[in-house]
Amino acid sequence: MLPKIDVIRMRCSDGKIVSVEAAAALQSLTLRPLIEDGFDQNIIPIPNVTSDVLSKIFVFCKKHSGAGSSNHKVLKEFDKKFLDVDTNTLYFLLMVSNSCMLSLSLNLIYQKVADLVRGKSPEVIRATFGIQNDFTPEEEAAIRNEHPWAFQ
Missing domain, CATH: 3.30.710.10 (Potassium Channel Kv1.1; Chain A)
Structure with missing residues (x-):
């Protein structure tokens, strides 16, 4: 009660x-x-x-x-x-x-x-929420290669 x-x-x-x-x-x-x-x-x-x-x-x-x-x-x-x-x-x-x-x-x-x-790209999402990209270009390329479905 x-x-x-x-x-x-x-x-x-x-x-x-x-x-x-x-x-x-x-x-x-x-x-x-x-x-x-x-x-x-x-x-x-x-x-x-x-x-x-x-x-x-x-x-x-x-x-x-x-x-x-x-x-x-x-x-x-x-x-x-x-x-x-x-x-x-x-x-x-x-x-x-x-x-x-x-x-x-x-x-x-x-x-x-x-x-x-x-439907937004990672760049647009970062800009929307003020998120700084902490990946190097090489790290980001490796992630995109490993998981291409996530970036379509």
Whole structure:
């Protein structure tokens, strides 16, 4: 039986406190045990995450928790706007979703990343995500020769 908790408070890496409705926070498989154990009297530390990103994730969770709209079309539009961010923000949303074990947002973000890389060359993918090529030309040629199917 879950304790009656209305709001969960979390301290972010920028020092700000984010308050989240328990229904939204309970979607996190990482936070759920803390909440069930009555950790509500304290502030849960969430390192390496800014308050802006954490707030955005839990607005998503609230919308999908049943407290928000149950209309599929409205949720689809909300999800589209949720993912309409730069790649840096997308990265942090992915990291928070992963560390908090929020499968719904994680799957949605994975799909967005897959859509961003689908059909793109390694060079374009590196440019999109700001990834530096750490292979020498010889190493890259060897990889291309070993796995030509990956570069078609």
